Amino acid sequence: MVAKKAKASKSRDIPSQSAPDRVESLNGTQDGRLYNEILDAILDRRLSPGVKLKEDELSSIFSVSRTVVRRALLRLSHDRIVDIQPNRGATIIRPDVHKAREILGVRRLIERELIREATVAATKKSLDELRRCVDDERDQVRRQHVGSGLRLSGDFHIQLSMLSTNSTLQSYLKELVPQTSLVIAMYQTPHHTLCSHQEHFDIIDVIASGDVQAAQVEMDNHLQRIEDKLDLGNERSPGDLYAAFAHVKNTA
Amino acid sequence: MVAKKAKASKSRDIPSQSAPDRVESLNGTQDGRLYNEILDAILDRRLSPGVKLKEDELSSIFSVSRTVVRRALLRLSHDRIVDIQPNRGATIIRPDVHKAREILGVRRLIERELIREATVAATKKSLDELRRCVDDERDQVRRQHVGSGLRLSGDFHIQLSMLSTNSTLQSYLKELVPQTSLVIAMYQTPHHTLCSHQEHFDIIDVIASGDVQAAQVEMDNHLQRIEDKLDLGNERSPGDLYAAFAHVKNTA
DNA sequence: AACACAAACATTGTACACAATACTAACTCC
DNA sequence: GGAGTTAGTATTGTGTACAATGTTTGTGTT
Numbered sequence: 001m002v003a004k005k006a007k008a009s010k011s012r013d014i015p016s017q018s019a020p021d022r023v024e025s026l027n028g029t030q031d032g033r034l035y036n037e038i039l040d041a042i043l044d045r046r047l048s049p050g051v052k053l054k055e056d057e058l059s060s061i062f063s064v065s066r067t068v069v070r071r072a073l074l075r076l077s078h079d080r081i082v083d084i085q086p087n088r089g090a091t092i093i094r095p096d097v098h099k100a101r102e103i104l105g106v107r108r109l110i111e112r113e114l115i116r117e118a119t120v121a122a123t124k125k126s127l128d129e130l131r132r133c134v135d136d137e138r139d140q141v142r143r144q145h146v147g148s149g150l151r152l153s154g155d156f157h158i159q160l161s162m163l164s165t166n167s168t169l170q171s172y173l174k175e176l177v178p179q180t181s182l183v184i185a186m187y188q189t190p191h192h193t194l195c196s197h198q199e200h201f202d203i204i205d206v207i208a209s210g211d212v213q214a215a216q217v218e219m220d221n222h223l224q225r226i227e228d229k230l231d232l233g234n235e236r237s238p239g240d241l242y243a244a245f246a247h248v249k250n251t252a
Numbered sequence: 253m254v255a256k257k258a259k260a261s262k263s264r265d266i267p268s269q270s271a272p273d274r275v276e277s278l279n280g281t282q283d284g285r286l287y288n289e290i291l292d293a294i295l296d297r298r299l300s301p302g303v304k305l306k307e308d309e310l311s312s313i314f315s316v317s318r319t320v321v322r323r324a325l326l327r328l329s330h331d332r333i334v335d336i337q338p339n340r341g342a343t344i345i346r347p348d349v350h351k352a353r354e355i356l357g358v359r360r361l362i363e364r365e366l367i368r369e370a371t372v373a374a375t376k377k378s379l380d381e382l383r384r385c386v387d388d389e390r391d392q393v394r395r396q397h398v399g400s401g402l403r404l405s406g407d408f409h410i411q412l413s414m415l416s417t418n419s420t421l422q423s424y425l426k427e428l429v430p431q432t433s434l435v436i437a438m439y440q441t442p443h444h445t446l447c448s449h450q451e452h453f454d455i456i457d458v459i460a461s462g463d464v465q466a467a468q469v470e471m472d473n474h475l476q477r478i479e480d481k482l483d484l485g486n487e488r489s490p491g492d493l494y495a496a497f498a499h500v501k502n503t504a
Numbered sequence: 505a506a507c508a509c510a511a512a513c514a515t516t517g518t519a520c521a522c523a524a525t526a527c528t529a530a531c532t533c534c
Numbered sequence: 535g536g537a538g539t540t541a542g543t544a545t546t547g548t549g550t551a552c553a554a555t556g557t558t559t560g561t562g563t564t
Binding site for chain 3: 029030064065066067068086087088089
Binding site for chain 2: 546547548549550554555556557
């Protein structure tokens with residue numbers, strides 16, 4: 001265990017920290033930042049399955065009160081990203097093999113329908129835009145560390161779902177993507193080219209062809225390949241909380 | 253508008269109110285009661301779409317602090333049962349026509365898969381048990397007021413989903429059932445025999461036959477019939493908060 | 505009368521204090 | 535030495551005060 005770096009930050013000079021954040025217009029007041037920050041950490045693989053999320057630690061790391069931390073954790077628990085036990089606190093879920101297959105299976109079900117709706121609604125313009133996104137992602141991955149690859153890969157699936165107007169399925173997918181990230185964190189194999197950009201381009205091309213059935217099959221295979229690359233026998237061990245948020249400037 | 257009945261209850265003599273509640277082992281401390289109570293009110297049609305849920309009102313009605321109310325509302329907002337706007341409070345959602353169709357559509361998608369898994373996993377014993385549940389429901393409906401019919405009908409779908417081991421889809425359905433209740437509340441037609449018990453028995457029989465395809469078709473038709481019975485032109489107006497919780501003993 | 509502005513009110517957001525519960529470790533007794 | 539017990543510590547649960555924001559009402563001006 002790494003020694004605790006943060007102590008407590010009673011200096012609350014600038015409470016106007018409420019940047020508009022980038023997503024989740026739903027109820028984002030201040031906990032939205034923390035919520036997104038933890039989600040990002042999971043997508044970037046800085047937070048591993050099984051990590052205990054203590055309220056005091058998070059509140060001192062992010063210089064917010066426990067009230068805010070609490071809200072963020074509650075939201076994450078409803079996303080099935082963390083598991084809250086009544087008087088025992090919150091930990092990041094550790095999906096077992098059954099759960100791992102379930103998550104991928106539900107993704108296939110959901111994304112099969114989403115890509116159906118997306119194919120029907122897609123325009124040349126929207127597809128070109130999507131292609132540009134994948135391009136940008138590829139460039140970013142080349143430049144940055146390997147961890148971000150997975151994160152951006154998940155972004156593609158969410159971007160794609162935006163072509164549909166089904167907000168219910170979109171929200172399900174937004175929960176499933178970080179869950180998938182945790183599954184991958186637990187069962188990844190050495191070669192972590194899990195979600196290749198080429199396959200994403202292929203998916204876009206199939207959508208462009210307008211063949212709904214083919215698009216569904218393409219997506220299904222894509223997700224199946226991800227599952228196939230996992231090693232459902234070897235589990236990785238939990239990581240450290242403070243290492244995950246080392247980049248957060250502590251105002252103590 | 254009905255005059256406000258509750259004022260405030262500062263007498264908190266028995267804080268050991270923490271009955272184990274009946275469901276949601278997830279994080280049920282004290283807010284679980286409120287969460288279930290509001291959910292029940294929606295399923296029983298005592299709470300209508302569009303009702304504003306003020307924190308102070310709920311806290312005085314149920315004799316709990318705003319902290320607890322807040323937690324319950326946050327959970328409901330994640331279930332897409334209530335809509336929380338940053339500094340404007342929470343209201344029960346009023347699904348528009350597009351949203352209504354979407355909810356029913358997603359239910360078809362989810363329940364088609366759930367009934368597939370249920371059919372595979374079903375045993376004679378589990379089906380008999382399910383039949384007994386529907387029997388009990390039918391008796392209860394005969395005895396009680398009409399409002400509870402819908403509530404128990406939703407219970408059948410959830411009970412049925414329990415035959416599957418897919419907890420992800422089960423949780424989706426648990427959110428969709430109250431949402432459906434709100435859809436029905438908004439677009440119901442005079443004859444509210446929405447979810448007939450006979451159809452439920454038919455579904456069980458098809459599952460018993462082991463024919464997965466037939467079971468899926470049966471469920472799909474069942475849900476389609478519900479949608480067909482709705483009048484997607486006429487909307488009902490919001491109801492009253494205090495009337496919904498008149499049965500709650502106020503300790504003021 | 506209609507609009508603009510401002511003050512009073514209502515409601516939600518956040519922090520913190522204390523209570524309740526779980527965890528840890530030291531101690532006793534067998 | 536080991537298991538059970540009990541104090542002490544750590545962590546979460548809840549209530550409440552105050553701050554920030556939204557809403558409404560009232561007033562004055564055009």
